Amino acid sequence: MPNSFTSYWKLHKVSILLALLCSAFYFVFAYQLERTDFIKLLTLFAGAFFICFKLIQFEKWNFKFLLIVGIFFRLIFLYAEPNLSQDYYRFIWDGELVSHFINPFLQVPNTLIDQADLVIPNAKELHNGMGGLSARHFSNYPPLNQLLFGVSAYLGGSSILGVTIIMRIMVIGADLGILYFGRKLLKNINQSPHLIFWYFINPLVIIELTGNLHFEGVMLFFFVWALYLLSVRKWEWAAVVYACSIAVKLVPLLFLPLFITYFRSKKILGFYGIIGAVSLFLFLPFYASEFINNYSQTIGLWFSNFEFNAGLWNVVKQIGIQLDAKPWELIKTYGKVTPVLTIIIVLLFTFLRKNEKLPVLITSMLWVLTIYYFMSATVHPWYVIFLLVLTAFTKYRYAIIWSAAIVLSYYAYSLTEFKESLWLLAIEYMAVFAFLIYELIAYRNKT
Numbered sequence: 001m002p003n004s005f006t007s008y009w010k011l012h013k014v015s016i017l018l019a020l021l022c023s024a025f026y027f028v029f030a031y032q033l034e035r036t037d038f039i040k041l042l043t044l045f046a047g048a049f050f051i052c053f054k055l056i057q058f059e060k061w062n063f064k065f066l067l068i069v070g071i072f073f074r075l076i077f078l079y080a081e082p083n084l085s086q087d088y089y090r091f092i093w094d095g096e097l098v099s100h101f102i103n104p105f106l107q108v109p110n111t112l113i114d115q116a117d118l119v120i121p122n123a124k125e126l127h128n129g130m131g132g133l134s135a136r137h138f139s140n141y142p143p144l145n146q147l148l149f150g151v152s153a154y155l156g157g158s159s160i161l162g163v164t165i166i167m168r169i170m171v172i173g174a175d176l177g178i179l180y181f182g183r184k185l186l187k188n189i190n191q192s193p194h195l196i197f198w199y200f201i202n203p204l205v206i207i208e209l210t211g212n213l214h215f216e217g218v219m220l221f222f223f224v225w226a227l228y229l230l231s232v233r234k235w236e237w238a239a240v241v242y243a244c245s246i247a248v249k250l251v252p253l254l255f256l257p258l259f260i261t262y263f264r265s266k267k268i269l270g271f272y273g274i275i276g277a278v279s280l281f282l283f284l285p286f287y288a289s290e291f292i293n294n295y296s297q298t299i300g301l302w303f304s305n306f307e308f309n310a311g312l313w314n315v316v317k318q319i320g321i322q323l324d325a326k327p328w329e330l331i332k333t334y335g336k337v338t339p340v341l342t343i344i345i346v347l348l349f350t351f352l353r354k355n356e357k358l359p360v361l362i363t364s365m366l367w368v369l370t371i372y373y374f375m376s377a378t379v380h381p382w383y384v385i386f387l388l389v390l391t392a393f394t395k396y397r398y399a400i401i402w403s404a405a406i407v408l409s410y411y412a413y414s415l416t417e418f419k420e421s422l423w424l425l426a427i428e429y430m431a432v433f434a435f436l437i438y439e440l441i442a443y444r445n446k447t
Contacts, residue, residue, distance in 0.1 A: 012058075012059070012062075012065065014058065015054075015055055015058045015059050015065065018051045018054055018055060018058075019051070019055065019069045019072075021047075021051065022047070022048050022051040022052075022055075022073065023072065023073065023076060025044045025047050025048045025051075026048065026073055026076045026077070026206070026207075027076055028044060029041075029044045029045075029048075029083075029207065029211070030076055030077045030080035030083070030211060031080055033083055034083065035083055035084050035410070035413045035414075036413060036414050037414070038410060038411050038413070038414035041084075041407070041410055042407060042408075042410075045203055045207070045407045046404075046407075048203035048206075048207075049202075049203050049404050052201050052202055052203055055069065055201060056194070056197050056198065056201070060192075060194040060197065061194060063193075063194075066194075066197050066200065066201060067179070067200075069201060070175075070179075070197070070200045070201045070206075071172070071176075073201065073206050073210075074168075074172050074175070074206055074210040075172075077168065077206070077210050077211045078165060078168060079161065079165065080211065081160075081161065081164060082164070082211060082212040082213050083211075083212075084207070084208070084211070084212050084410065084413075085208075085212040085213075085214070086129055086130060086131055086134075087130075087134070087212070087213070087214065088164060088167070088212070088213045089125075089126045089127075089129035089130035089131075089134075090109075090126075090130040090134045090139070091141075091149050091152075091167065091213065091215075092122075092126055092149070092152075092153060092160060092163050092164070093109060093120065093123075093126045093127070093130060094139050094141060094146055094149045094150075095146075095148075095149030095150050095151075095152050095153030095154075095163065096119075096120040096121065096126075096153045097112075097120065097150075098146050098147065098149055098150030098153070099150045099151075099153040099154040100119050100120070102119075103286055103288060103291075104139045104141075104146055104286075105138055105139055105286055105288070105290075105291050105294050105295055106138075106288055106290055106291070106294065107138075108135065108136055108137060108138055109126075109127050109130065109134070109135040109136075110127075110135045110136050113127045113135075121158035122158065122160055125160065126160070137298050138294040138295065138297065138298045139298070140295070140298040140299055141215075142246070142247045142248060142249065142250060142282075142283075143247050143282045143283050143285065143286050144244055144247035144248050144282055145215055145218070145247070145248045145249065146286070148167075148170060148215065148218065148248075149167075151166070152166040152167045152170065164213060167213050168210060168213060170218065171209050171210055171213060171214075171215065171217050171218065172210055174217040174218040174220070174221035175199075175200060175205070175209065175210070175217050175221075177221040177224075177225065178196070178199060178200070178217065178220055178221050178224050178389070179196055179197075179199075179200050181221075181224045181225045181227075181228040182196035182199065182224050182228075182389070182392060182393075183196050184228055185224065185227055185228040185231055185393065186392070186393065188228070188231040188232065189231060189358055189359050189393060191359075191392075191393060195392045195393075196392050198388065198391075198392055198400055199385075199388055199389055199392055202388060202400075202403055204381060204382075204384065204385060204388070204403040204404075204406065204407070205217070205385055205388070205403075208381055208382040208385065209382065209385065212382070214382040215248055215249065216249060216382050216383075216385050216386065217385070218248050219245050219248040219249040219251065219252070220245075220385070220386065220389050221245075222241050222242070222244040222245035222248065223242070223245040223252055223389070224389065225241050226238045226239075226241040226242040226245060227358070227362065227393070229241060230358060231358055235263075235267060235270075235271055236270070236271075236274060238271075239270070239271045239272075239274035239275050239278070240274060240278050242275055243274070243275045243276075243277075243278035243279045243282070244278070244282075246275070246279060247278075247279060247282040247283070250299075251369070251386060254342070254346060254368060254369065254372065255346075255365045255368065255369075256272070256275070257346050257347060257350045258346070258349060258350050258355055258361060258364050258365060258368070259271060259272075259355075259361075260350055260351075261350055261351065261353070261354070261355040261356065262355045262356060262358075262361045264356060306377065306378045307331060307377040307378055308377075308378045308379065308380060308409070308412070308420070309378070309379045309380065309381070309406070309409035309420070309425060309428075310376065310377045310378065310379060310425075311373070311374045311375070311376075311379070311425075311429050312374055312375050313331070313334060313375070313376070313377040314422060314425060316330070316334060317330060317331070318422075331377060334377065335377065338375050338376065338377070341375060342371075342372050342375070345368060345371050345372070346368055349364045349367060349368050350364075359393065359394065362390060362393045362394055363394045363395075363396075365390055366387065366390040366391060366394055366396065366399075369386060369387060369390065370387060370399075373387070379406075379409075381406045381407065381409060381410070384399060384402050384403055384406050385403070387399035387402065387403075388400065388402075388403050395439075395443060396436075396439055397435075397439065398432055398435045398436040398439055401431055401432055401435045402428075402431075402432045405427070405428040405431045405432060406428060408421075408424040408425065408427060408428045409424070409425065409428065411424050
């Protein structure tokens with residue numbers, strides 16, 4: 001045993017030391033970082049990302065090493081309260097409502113907080129923590145996500161930290177599922193299985209999902225599982241699992257038309273039918289006469305009211321300002337145009353691209369979502385994680401660059417008045433566009 005340990009140390013000494021250094025970075029990030037300290041945040045993130053790159057470079061064929069490292073990095077955050085996002089307060093609020101059989105889609109927190117018989121533990125702390133924006137709007141989290149919130153609230157008891165720990169365990173479990181099915185899918189489409197580690201040990205994934213408790217990872221677990229089932233021709237079960245992905249986050253809805261040219265047979269009716277039936281089954285417990293209006297109203301706000309880390313929208317806004325347009329009116333118009341353009345883009349990729357093969361289908365998904373994010377007025381850092389997963393199954397890698405550069409968007413939180421730096425956003429998007437153009441030219445030349 002001592003000899004084997006010594007030889008392992010000699011072979012992997014650099015990687016082990018890098019992993020320990022990265023663990024220290026994550027500890028500081030989890031327990032000693034304020035969101036307003038942008039320089040510290042940027043330094044820690046950049047250091048962790050560099051180490052992620054070196055670990056994959058040195059150990060990409062060492063599955064056990066990267067698995068253990070990825071799990072250990074996540075466990076460092078186990079007892080930490082999220083420090084880059086306050087969304088978890090709303091997750092817990094909704095979870096407490098669900099655990100007490102109260103429909104979270106029918107009343108906004110600002111109304112509920114004034115009720116004398118409100119049964120939510122830590123109600124005032126949760127209400128204050130979620131912020132005024134969330135507190136005055138209806139919940140926008142789909143039913144399966146709400147169920148997971150409810151289970152977390154029930155198991156976590158009356159402690160906010162207890163609930164966050166349960167949620168964190170769920171998110172870590174989902175990441176392990178992505179690793180498992182992602183490797184199997186990569187093998188099935190003749191790609192190197194180590195590519196999934198660009199997701200599993202990526203600092204953006206660890207910080208935003210495990211650290212800040214965003215449930216994109218749970219959505220992606222079902223999504224990758226569904227793609228794997230398609231790769232082994234179990235399309236009926238793939239439809240069930242895909243519906244679960246939609247019921248956690250709505251983003252996979254965007255890709256549904258692409259399956260028309262993937263199946264090219266009557267199977268598409270069965271595929272859509274199963275997704276529709278499972279989705280209806282999951283939404284049914286939350287249905288009420290006000291549900292559709294409340295939910296669609298909240299979803300609509302993301303297109304016409306909010307803006308953060310935008311690409312094309314910032315260009316349009318600056319041009320509009322030069323022409324004396326009012327930004328708050330312009331974004332409403334922009335928000336009406338964006339969904340129409342998105343539908344057109346999805347249809348173009350559906351009918352002008354041969355999506356019969358799964359790798360081509362996934363590449364179409366990647367382009368659709370990329371263009372949608374480029375046009376969107378709101379691109380939170382954790383949104384890019386979906387692109388990161390999709391790129392693992394294609395020949396493109398620009399989402400990895402974006403997963404590193406998007407940390408620049410957090411500069412806005414370092415200022416009391418919350419103001420974005422257009423220069424930093426320009427650097428972020430220029431880095432992504434430059435690498436994307438490089439890849440397009442390189443692969444066209446190879447072809």
